[in-house]
Amino acid sequence: MTKIEVRPGQDIGSALKAFKKKCAKSGILKEYRRAQRFEKPSDKRRKQARESLKRARLANLEEL
Numbered sequence: 001m002t003k004i005e006v007r008p009g010q011d012i013g014s015a016l017k018a019f020k021k022k023c024a025k026s027g028i029l030k031e032y033r034r035a036q037r038f039e040k041p042s043d044k045r046r047k048q049a050r051e052s053l054k055r056a057r058l059a060n061l062e063e064l
Contacts, residue, residue: 002026
């Protein structure tokens with residue numbers, strides 16, 4: 001559960017911004033959207049393979 005403590009005198013807008021940032025970092029929204037529809041196991045594996053290739057390419061580019 002993501003919590004943000006609003007200090008006395010703190011603007012509600014900045015507290016909301018901090019809450020959204022914390023949710024994004026923890027991956028809550030990403031997980032929620034992923035769970036909204038069924039994904040076949042073969043599609044999951046294909047997606048994971050694509051993402052790992054992307055990470056490898058980025059790591060390769062950073063080395064150069």
